[in-house]
Amino acid sequence: MSTSPLPYKLIATDLDGTLLRSDDTVSARTRDALAAVTAAGAAHIVVTGRSVAWTRHILDDLGYEGLAVCGQGAQVYHAGEHRLLTSVTLDRQLAGIALAKIEAEVGPLALAASRDGIDGDVLVGPGYVVQEGPLPVVPFDDLAELWAAPLNKVYVQHPGLSDDALAQVAQESAGGLVDVVMAGAGVVELLPLGLSKATGLSLAARRLKVTPAETIAFGDMPNDIPMFGWAAYGVAMANAHASLKAVADEITTSHDDDGIAVVLERMLTSV
Numbered sequence: 609m610s611t612s613p614l615p616y617k618l619i620a621t622d623l624d625g626t627l628l629r630s631d632d633t634v635s636a637r638t639r640d641a642l643a644a645v646t647a648a649g650a651a652h653i654v655v656t657g658r659s660v661a662w663t664r665h666i667l668d669d670l671g672y673e674g675l676a677v678c679g680q681g682a683q684v685y686h687a688g689e690h691r692l693l694t695s696v697t698l699d700r701q702l703a704g705i706a707l708a709k710i711e712a713e714v715g716p717l718a719l720a721a722s723r724d725g726i727d728g729d730v731l732v733g734p735g736y737v738v739q740e741g742p743l744p745v746v747p748f749d750d751l752a753e754l755w756a757a758p759l760n761k762v763y764v765q766h767p768g769l770s771d772d773a774l775a776q777v778a779q780e781s782a783g784g785l786v787d788v789v790m791a792g793a794g795v796v797e798l799l800p801l802g803l804s805k806a807t808g809l810s811l812a813a814r815r816l817k818v819t820p821a822e823t824i825a826f827g828d829m830p831n832d833i834p835m836f837g838w839a840a841y842g843v844a845m846a847n848a849h850a851s852l853k854a855v856a857d858e859i860t861t862s863h864d865d866d867g868i869a870v871v872l873e874r875m876l877t878s879v
Contacts, residue, residue, distance in 0.1 A: 614650050614875055617822040620809055620835060621868060623656040623666065624792055625828035626845055629864050634670060641869035644876055651816055653677065655805050657791040657831055659722045659760060660685045660692060662730065662743050675815065679722060680789060680799050680831060681808030682760040684815075692726045694811055697758040698786070698800050704755065706782035706798055710764065713781045714774070720745075720763040721754050728760070736765055737794055762798040771796055775830075789831040790849075797831075804834035824875075826860075826868050827852060843871055 655677040673688030718735035775790040825839035828848040836842030844856035860867035
């Protein structure tokens with residue numbers, strides 16, 4: 609890491625609802641602000657719930673060549689080298705028990721899962737609603753297919769419960785077996801126990817020789833709470849979930865109104 613006159617040496621940004629606007633693009637203003645802080649000696653790191661397979665095209669489009677934390681902290685990926693540096697997988701037996709415990713409380717769930725690896729498929733089962741867009745998925749009908757290869761996470765949906773309610777029931781009934789996060793609309797995930805964005809960010813920061821005290825983090829969802837807890841300063845977007853706003857040091861404008869750029873430009877003018 610080069611010496612930076614900025615108050616923070618590491619800028620950690622979530623992707624969806626944070627760095628990306630509603631149309632899945634990054635504004636010119638935000639690109640310019642990130643370029644300016646990196647030119648001033650800071651590092652930008654993407655920290656996303658998306659798997660590498662669902663993140664690579666965005667990083668390539670940005671011309672991003674640094675480290676990225678993907679899969680809710682499970683994967684540390686070197687974008688410039690297109691190489692997976694670390695990966696944590698879900699214990700499939702424990703995940704199966706966890707699902708059974710949750711379904712015993714709320715009835716059948718619609719399921720999806722993210723397979724491990726740089727090209728890991730996202731499997732989608734019957735009834736699971738995927739956000740419209742260009743992200744590739746592989747449908748499955750037989751539950752055995754879900755467990756056939758190593759996974760980073762399992763996604764769950766319920767036909768009647770809200771995301772927050774489902775996440776709460778999942779945590780209460782299976783929280784000793786897996787970690788549960790709500791990462792976006794319709795996105796409740798079961799993760800390896802103890803895994804979070806903070807886990808992956810700490811690994812990546814160690815490689816960059818940067819400490820939590822030198823880190824500012826931006827996010828919008830409950831899965832960003834551990835990252836805010838790890839970083840010295842947490843900035844929630846105006847569109848963020850109430851639980852993240854409650855623990856944020858600052859609330860900026862929305863992802864559609866250049867919320868990241870607003871804060872970074874202020875940092876640059878204060879130098």
